[in-house]
Amino acid sequence: MPLKILVGTQWGDEGKGRIVDLLSAQSDIVARYNGGDNAGHTVTVGDHTFKLHLIPSGIIHPHTMGILGNGLVINPKSLISEMEMLRETGIEVSPDRLKISFAAHLITPGHITLDRAREATLGKGLIGTTGRGIGPAYTDKVSRKGLRLVDMLDLPLFEEKLRLHLQKVNYDLAFYYQMAPLPEDSIVSEYVEYARQLQEYIVDTGALLDIALHEGKLVLAEGAQGMLLDIDHGSYPFVTSSNVTATGVFSGLGIGICPVENVIGATKAFQSRVGAGPFPTELDGEMAERLRGTGAKPWDEFGTTTGRPRRVGWLDGVLLRYARRINGLTDLVLTKMDVLSGLPEIKVCTAYKDKNGETFAVPPLGINHLDQYKPVFEILPGWQEDLTSVRNWDDLPENTRSYIRFVEQTSGVRVMLASVGPERSQVVEVPA
Numbered sequence: 001m002p003l004k005i006l007v008g009t010q011w012g013d014e015g016k017g018r019i020v021d022l023l024s025a026q027s028d029i030v031a032r033y034n035g036g037d038n039a040g041h042t043v044t045v046g047d048h049t050f051k052l053h054l055i056p057s058g059i060i061h062p063h064t065m066g067i068l069g070n071g072l073v074i075n076p077k078s079l080i081s082e083m084e085m086l087r088e089t090g091i092e093v094s095p096d097r098l099k100i101s102f103a104a105h106l107i108t109p110g111h112i113t114l115d116r117a118r119e120a121t122l123g124k125g126l127i128g129t130t131g132r133g134i135g136p137a138y139t140d141k142v143s144r145k146g147l148r149l150v151d152m153l154d155l156p157l158f159e160e161k162l163r164l165h166l167q168k169v170n171y172d173l174a175f176y177y178q179m180a181p182l183p184e185d186s187i188v189s190e191y192v193e194y195a196r197q198l199q200e201y202i203v204d205t206g207a208l209l210d211i212a213l214h215e216g217k218l219v220l221a222e223g224a225q226g227m228l229l230d231i232d233h234g235s236y237p238f239v240t241s242s243n244v245t246a247t248g249v250f251s252g253l254g255i256g257i258c259p260v261e262n263v264i265g266a267t268k269a270f271q272s273r274v275g276a277g278p279f280p281t282e283l284d285g286e287m288a289e290r291l292r293g294t295g296a297k298p299w300d301e302f303g304t305t306t307g308r309p310r311r312v313g314w315l316d317g318v319l320l321r322y323a324r325r326i327n328g329l330t331d332l333v334l335t336k337m338d339v340l341s342g343l344p345e346i347k348v349c350t351a352y353k354d355k356n357g358e359t360f361a362v363p364p365l366g367i368n369h370l371d372q373y374k375p376v377f378e379i380l381p382g383w384q385e386d387l388t389s390v391r392n393w394d395d396l397p398e399n400t401r402s403y404i405r406f407v408e409q410t411s412g413v414r415v416m417l418a419s420v421g422p423e424r425s426q427v428v429e430v431p432a
């Protein structure tokens with residue numbers, strides 16, 4: 001069973017990049033199946049910190065092939081600059097090592113401008129998007145008027161389609177937002193140049209993955225964002241526009257249902273969220289600042305894509321149980337355990353209470369109406385020891401081990417690994 005799936009169980013930023021990096025050591029292919037450059041995956045190897053938005057972080061390993069599946073929306077400018085950034089650090093990025101699905105959709109400056117214009121008019125209903133054009137690109141996809149990577153293979157037709165798209169965007173900008181038009185000619189020549197640079201990378205990645213899986217190659221499907229931002233199962237409307245959940249892997253990579261070895265949920269030891277939307281265990285004041293960090297370190301709680309400070313709170317066990325159910329999680333990787341060191345006590349939300357005092361282990365309508373619940377906390381003793389140099393389960397403080405076991409009990413999923421720092425080696429295997 002060569003397919004493993006890694007999915008974020010919260011609102012993104014669970015530390016998936018470094019877990020992908022770890023799991024890639026045993027993978028032949030790492031494939032992204034959703035989202036675009038709204039994602040931000042940080043991986044620290046030695047002195048180097050990589051911040052990747054599109055290319056699967058597995059590419060850092062010399063033996064791994066990276067795939068961008070059909071479920072993605074791709075900004076070619078970001079992709080090309082990421083390819084160049086990786087090459088500058090000595091990582092080979094060639095058509096042999098990176099494959100892009102012909103059926104993935106393109107993000108244009110039109111989508112980005114519309115994303116920002118829409119947000120500016122939403123007032124209290126603001127989603128707090130990353131402003132990367134994700135929503136408008138997926139809107140065009142489901143409206144059946146999107147531009148796809150395959151269009152880049154026929155330049156005259158591509159130019160024609162791109163012009164039509166830009167004319168439509170300019171009409172919307174003028175009519176709905178009273179904004180100046182985007183310059184059609186310069187965008188077209190820029191995108192034709194991107195097409196020339198990307199053509200060699202565009203293939204049928206679904207067919208390639210099908211062969212690889214039948215040959216027994218190890219494939220890791222890498223989710224972007226977190227499942228609470230899923231368009232169908234997330235905290236709608238404060239969500240992204242793609243299927244983030246593990247089940248999105250099959251449609252987002254263009255493969256049939258096949259056996260899956262593990263569905264691994266990346267879970268931060270506390271909760272965080274960027275953008276708007278309900279957050280039952282949210283903290284403010286000193287404790288929030290303590291969990292967020294100052295922003296001085298690349299792994300502090302500031303958005304990799306936007307630089308925005310993340311909202312933070314205690315771990316929400318109710319949402320974790322929900323993530324188990326929707327994704328069929330088999331294992332968890334608990335990240336950022338080191339950040340909890342030094343706290344006198346640590347809270348974990350185990351249930352919700354509504355305004356009538358009724359308690360829910362799982363709310364009746366999934367995660368709708370999250371703003372109507374108050375968290376019910378279990379209070380666990382903290383630990384004072386620094387965990388960053390611990391590598392063995394037995395060397396973890398007793399209260400750290402109890403915290404991990406409590407997370408297993410609350411979520412109903414075993415924890416396979418706990419991370420105690422941003423470096424590749426800073427992990428502790430958790431015995432069953």
Ligand code: IMP
Nearest residue numbers: 012038039040128129130239240274275
């Ligand atoms: P969009 O994906 O840019 O449309 O943003 C929709 C919502 O998802 C906003 O709340 C964003 O902050 C959030 N979001 C999108 N991508 C990420 C991510 O990779 N990590 C965390 N939040 C994200």
